Amino acid sequence: MKPGQCLVIYEGAADEPLPELDDRTPLSVARGACLAALAAQGRLGALVGADAPPWVSGLRALCGWQGLPLPAPADLAYGPLVAAGLGWELPTRAYYYAGQAVTLDEDILRDGRLEDLSAVETEALAATVRPALAAEGVDLDVRGGGGRMLVGLRGGREAAPGGPPPRWLEGESSTALNEADEREDWPRRLFEITRAAWAEHPVNMVRLDLGLNPAHALWVWGGGPPVARREAASVGALLVSNEPAVRGWGLAQGFEIQSLPPLSALKKGVPWFRLRAFVTALRQVERVICYLGAPGELGNFGSAVEKIRVLEQWDRVMLAPLADILAAEGLGRLVVLAGGAVSSRTGRPCAADCPLVVCQPALAARVQETAVPWDEAAGRTGGLGRLRPADLADLTRADRA
Numbered sequence: 001m002k003p004g005q006c007l008v009i010y011e012g013a014a015d016e017p018l019p020e021l022d023d024r025t026p027l028s029v030a031r032g033a034c035l036a037a038l039a040a041q042g043r044l045g046a047l048v049g050a051d052a053p054p055w056v057s058g059l060r061a062l063c064g065w066q067g068l069p070l071p072a073p074a075d076l077a078y079g080p081l082v083a084a085g086l087g088w089e090l091p092t093r094a095y096y097y098a099g100q101a102v103t104l105d106e107d108i109l110r111d112g113r114l115e116d117l118s119a120v121e122t123e124a125l126a127a128t129v130r131p132a133l134a135a136e137g138v139d140l141d142v143r144g145g146g147g148r149m150l151v152g153l154r155g156g157r158e159a160a161p162g163g164p165p166p167r168w169l170e171g172e173s174s175t176a177l178n179e180a181d182e183r184e185d186w187p188r189r190l191f192e193i194t195r196a197a198w199a200e201h202p203v204n205m206v207r208l209d210l211g212l213n214p215a216h217a218l219w220v221w222g223g224g225p226p227v228a229r230r231e232a233a234s235v236g237a238l239l240v241s242n243e244p245a246v247r248g249w250g251l252a253q254g255f256e257i258q259s260l261p262p263l264s265a266l267k268k269g270v271p272w273f274r275l276r277a278f279v280t281a282l283r284q285v286e287r288v289i290c291y292l293g294a295p296g297e298l299g300n301f302g303s304a305v306e307k308i309r310v311l312e313q314w315d316r317v318m319l320a321p322l323a324d325i326l327a328a329e330g331l332g333r334l335v336v337l338a339g340g341a342v343s344s345r346t347g348r349p350c351a352a353d354c355p356l357v358v359c360q361p362a363l364a365a366r367v368q369e370t371a372v373p374w375d376e377a378a379g380r381t382g383g384l385g386r387l388r389p390a391d392l393a394d395l396t397r398a399d400r401a
Contacts, residue, residue, distance in 0.1 A: 004332040006288040007065050008319065011243065012054040012299025013311060014341035014354040014376055026307040026344060027355065027375035032315030034323055035357075038336060039372035042359025044382025047389065049341055049351035053165075054299030055081070055245050057354070058339025062289060064389030065335065066237070068253070076249070077161065077224025079150070084227040084248030088141055088150055095159045097187070098222040099140075101125060101147025101215035102166045104195075107174050111213045112166030115296075119145040121203045125215055129197045138190075148297070151220050153186060161223035162187035165298055168348050174219075187220050194218040227252045236286040240273055243293030255289075256281055263295060263313060271321040272314075282329060291339070292318060304344040334359055335395055336374075353386065355379025358395050 017023040050057055056073045063070050079096040083089060101122065103111035123142050126149060130140050139152040153159055163169070174191070195217035198204060204214035227248055239250035242260035250257050258281060260272055273290075282288060292314055294301050301307035319336070326334060337356035342349055353376050372378065380386060384395075 004286050005065075006290070006322070006326055006331055006334045007062065008290045008292070008322070008334070008336040009058050009061065009339035010292055010311070010314065010336070011058050011339045012294045012301065012342035013307075013338040014049070014350075014352045015304075015307070016341070016343050016345065016350050016352050018304050018344060021304055025352070025376055026301075026304050026311060027338070028373060028377070030308045030311035030315075032312055032319070032374070034315050034320040035336065035374045036372065038319075038323075038334070038357050038359050039374040039378065042357040043384050044355065044357050044372075044374070044378055045384025046353040046355050046376065046379030046382065046386050047337060047392075048386050049353045051349050051351040052340065053078075053349055054294070054340030054342055055243065056340070057349075058291060059246065059249055060389045061337060061339055061354075061392060062291070064392035065395070066287070067393040070389055074224075078165075078222030078245055079220075080224045080227050081245035081248035082143075082222075083150055083152065084251050085244030085246070086143070086150070086248075088152070089226060094155055095153040095186075095223060095225055097151040097153075097162055097190075097220035098165075099149035099151050099190075099218050099220045100166050101149070101194075102217055102219045103213040104174060104216040109166055109169050109172055109174050109219075112168070112170050112219065114147040114213060114215060115145075116212060117145060117147040117207075117215060121145075121207075121215075122147050122149070124203050125194075125198055125201060128201060129194055129218075132193065132197070133190075138186075146297075147215055149218065151186075151190065151218075159186045159223060162221040163219075165221050166219040167298065167300075174217075187223070190220050191217050237289065238281050238285045238287070239289045239291065240278065241289075241291035241293060243291055246291045246293065250289075256285060260292075263310070263317070266317060270317070272317040273322075275321075275325075279325060279329070282325070288326075288331075290318065290322065294342070298347075299340055299342040299349070300347050301342070301344065307344050332360075333395075335392075352376050353380050355382075356384070356387075357382075358384065 015025040056076050060070050079098040083096045101114050126140050126142050137154040141150045207214045237255045239255040240258045335358050338354035341352035
């Protein structure tokens with residue numbers, strides 16, 4: 001079987017014009033030889049900006065391209081998607097949250113990231129509260145370093161979903177954790193339980209001595225029920241991604257799933273994906289989706305300079321080898337789009353239009369003499385116009401090549 005379509009999603013790649021880039025965007029500045037070739041020979045357009053979390057924008061675009069019903073943002077809760085993507089599921093767990101250790105200044109949220117909190121420190125903090133939480137039917141798991149955790153509530157409870165991700169609320173009051181919700185207030189309870197348990201934790205004492213931000217409490221958000229799964233055999237689609245929430249959604253749809261390692265683990269000149277496994281799976285499906293998640297959670301790249309560096313790296317280690325393989329395998333069409341917009345200035349979603357290009361991969365593998373920018377402005381003025389996610393299914397038709 002030859003795959004007929006491939007969709008590549010650059011999570012959070014769209015941005016707003018930035019003063020430090022002379023009022024240009026990272027996509028305007030990034031040098032991507034393969035993407036420039038795609039833009040030169042393909043048709044350009046843009047998804048209308050939605051000011052939504054990047055995984056929500058990306059998955060809604062994916063659903064539109066697949067011709068699936070568009071899920072509401074509330075149906076794409078981050079906690080259960082990540083739990084499914086990481087394989088953290090038991091029948092007794094009925095509600096999932098994403099958790100993040102945070103730093104407070106009295107009741108003001110000062111640091112919602114704690115990227116320098118090691119996996120060992122995160123586990124030590126979690127171990128302190130696990131016994132008390134387990135007695136109340138709550139499971140707690142650590143997702144590596146950075147103070148990131150998963151929380152599972154057992155017993156079919158109707159719980160409050162929690163507030164926004166903490167990094168979006170830095171400098172604001174922690175009362176935003178859960179506003180005016182009559183359901184069981186586990187977000188606030190977990191916040192207060194961990195705040196009391198971690199007040200004089202040895203990890204925090206050492207961090208204070210070193211001048212580092214302590215982990216004062218656990219902020220949970222993105223709550224929702226478990227993701228239901230379907231069988232993979234009937235779908236005919238391969239999803240390749242480094243983003244666990246997106247893999248969790250793909251499992252729910254019954255997609256064949258392949259994981260991507262961290263970009264930092266790649267050796268020079270090596271493609272991002274596992275070449276042999278990818279080609280083997282490619283020959284068994286009709287459609288391929290490559291969802292490239294930003295290095296930081298929630299579509300964050302860090303600074304504008306770091307975003308440009310990663311966009312250029314994606315072009316070298318994913319898009320260029322992918323275009324070569326798809327051309328060799330006789331793929332019918334390749335679509336590349338920015339899945340959501342995240343501001344490098346604020347770290348939050350913004351309403352910038354998200355560019356896309358539709359082309360034949362056989363013509364995309366080599367740089368052409370005439371390079372065309374692939375950015376927000378080029379997408380808005382492209383021949384495909386400004387589209388909405390439901391319009392993307394039309395791009396799979398032969399008469400829209």
